[in-house]
Amino acid sequence: xxxFFTGVAVFVSRLATHYVESDAFREAxxxxxxxxxxxxxxxxxPIRRTGALTAQSESFEAxxxxxxxxxLETHGITAQFDPWGVFLRQWRFSGVRxxxxxxxxxxxxxxxxxxxxxxxxxxxxxxxxxxQRIQSEHANVTWRFRGKRAGFFGTQLLITPxxxxxxxxxxxxxxxxxxxxxxxxxxxxxxxxxxxxxLYDLDVASNSHSDESIRAQGYxxxxxxxxxxxKANFNAVPIRQWLPAEWKGRFNGxxxxxxxxxxxxxxxxxxxxxxxxxxxxGRIEDVPLLQRLAELSRKKSFERLDLNDCSLRFAWRYPxxxxxxxxxxxxxxxxxxxxxxxxxxFLRGTLNLGxxxxxxxxxxxxxxxxDRRSNGYLWTTVHLSGTIDKPQQDLSQRIxxxxxxxxxxxxxxxxRQFGDWLKKAFGGDQ
Numbered sequence: 001x002x003x004f005f006t007g008v009a010v011f012v013s014r015l016a017t018h019y020v021e022s023d024a025f026r027e028a029x030x031x032x033x034x035x036x037x038x039x040x041x042x043x044x045x046p047i048r049r050t051g052a053l054t055a056q057s058e059s060f061e062a063x064x065x066x067x068x069x070x071x072l073e074t075h076g077i078t079a080q081f082d083p084w085g086v087f088l089r090q091w092r093f094s095g096v097r098x099x100x101x102x103x104x105x106x107x108x109x110x111x112x113x114x115x116x117x118x119x120x121x122x123x124x125x126x127x128x129x130x131x132q133r134i135q136s137e138h139a140n141v142t143w144r145f146r147g148k149r150a151g152f153f154g155t156q157l158l159i160t161p162x163x164x165x166x167x168x169x170x171x172x173x174x175x176x177x178x179x180x181x182x183x184x185x186x187x188x189x190x191x192x193x194x195x196x197x198x199l200y201d202l203d204v205a206s207n208s209h210s211d212e213s214i215r216a217q218g219y220x221x222x223x224x225x226x227x228x229x230x231k232a233n234f235n236a237v238p239i240r241q242w243l244p245a246e247w248k249g250r251f252n253g254x255x256x257x258x259x260x261x262x263x264x265x266x267x268x269x270x271x272x273x274x275x276x277x278x279x280x281x282g283r284i285e286d287v288p289l290l291q292r293l294a295e296l297s298r299k300k301s302f303e304r305l306d307l308n309d310c311s312l313r314f315a316w317r318y319p320x321x322x323x324x325x326x327x328x329x330x331x332x333x334x335x336x337x338x339x340x341x342x343x344x345x346f347l348r349g350t351l352n353l354g355x356x357x358x359x360x361x362x363x364x365x366x367x368x369x370x371d372r373r374s375n376g377y378l379w380t381t382v383h384l385s386g387t388i389d390k391p392q393q394d395l396s397q398r399i400x401x402x403x404x405x406x407x408x409x410x411x412x413x414x415x416r417q418f419g420d421w422l423k424k425a426f427g428g429d430q
Contacts, residue, residue, distance in 0.1 A: 020049045033060075038067040044077075053081045065106070068166060068192035074101035074136070082132070098136035103157070105143050105168070107197060107222055134159040141170060150177035152185050165193045175204050181241040184208035195223040199230070205237075212236045212254075218261075226265040233258040239279065253282035253310070274315040282307035297362045305330050319344055332356060335377055340384060347391050349384035369398050 019025050026047050034042035042062035049055050056078050063071040076099025135158050142151030155173030159166050168190045175183045186208050189200040197220045205212040214237060218230030237255040240248050259275035284290065285304040294302035309329040315322050320343040329335040333356060340349035353370075354377030360366035370378035386392035 017049050020055060021047055034062060037069060039065050055079050068105050070104040070106040072103050074098040093132060095132060096134045100138040101136045102140045105141060146178045148178050155185055162191055167191045197222055206241055220266060228263045228266050230261045250286045251284055253279040255279055269318050272317040276313050279310035282310045297359055299359055333359060342388060345387050347384055347386055347388055351382045352379055353382050354379045364402050368402060
């Protein structure tokens with residue numbers, strides 16, 4: 001009981017107030033907190049006793065962390081002292097509340113930490129700061145990704161110990177990271193130990209109040225085993241925000257599917273995985289190719305495609321990507337199915353293209369190329385080759401052969417296009 005009353009005296013006795021607010025006590029807390037959080041050093045602003053077992057400090061700073069936390073900066077700190085901790089030889093704080101803070105986390109390699117020499121009487125004193133929980137209403141949890149700062153910003157953060165390591169639970173705020181559009185954070189729960197980073201749950205969406213959901217769970221090894229295994233699923237995700245800027249106004253729809261990524265280490269070169277993608281309410285418009293087809297076929301409806309079905313499976317084992325079970329269809333207009341593969345920048349694939357007869361009226365003898373009939377479509381097979389930057393296909397050449405065999409149809413098409421050009425140029429269509 002002597003130790004208990006000693007601990008209480010530190011925070012309760014009026015005579016001890018001067019010591020609690022002294023530089024000596026602050027420096028002792030800096031040393032023990034730095035050790036407990038695995039920082040080489042730390043700094044508190046002046047500490048003020050505000051109650052029987054509470055104290056405050058305007059700020060705390062630490063950097064060059066040796067474990068999960070690389071740096072920590074907090075403001076508006078209120079701590080609740082637990083005097084029973086002295087039985088465990090700990091300066092134990094049952095709760096720490098922070099008005100705002102920044103935490104940068106890192107993947108680290110475990111190394112033994114040298115224990116500094118201590119005086120003989122240290123065996124009777126607390127030798128560790130134990131923080132039962134750190135809570136902040138407005139925090140930034142960041143890390144480095146592709147050379148840039150990424151993380152959860154403006155989130156409600158709870159940090160709790162797990163042995164000598166820490167768990168992080170965050171909700172609210174934003175996820176900002178290279179290659180990913182800005183997303184609302186609903187919830188995440190992460191544990192980082194000396195051997196493993198465990199993502200128990202990540203739930204984000206472009207609009208947290210919508211039905212959209214992107215969920216992920218997985219782990220990444222941090223010791224000798226550096227393997228990665230992550231599973232994710234997504235529902236009702238608007239695809240427009242994930243597209244390059246030049247495509248945003250041309251493609252629309254909601255994505256559904258799942259993804260499983262594994263690797264011997266986090267590097268892309270060792271990765272493999274597979275997944276499924278479905279697009280609902282898909283729409284494609286304002287695409288030069290479709291506009292060209294609309295002009296050739298004189299079917300204005302070709303300028304916009306409203307997809308009744310759009311799905312595919314994908315798998316990769318670096319550097320090869322295979323896309324299979326492709327289905328793209330607007331009923332009563334066209335359907336595509338087949339598979340595509342890419343390796344080292346080279347492209348190959350086989351697609352079956354089906355069009356209804358009315359959309360082939362501009363071709364002379366279309367049955368010579370679209371030589372199969374099934375499910376209301378005339379079908380042809382298209383072979384893909386070349387590279388990703390310069391893809392090639394064999395359909396165009398076969399269509400040109402049709403016009404060579406029917407020069408009259410070719411001239412008719414040319415004059416029709418020329419007439420359309422004159423109307424547009426001189427307003428003859430008004």
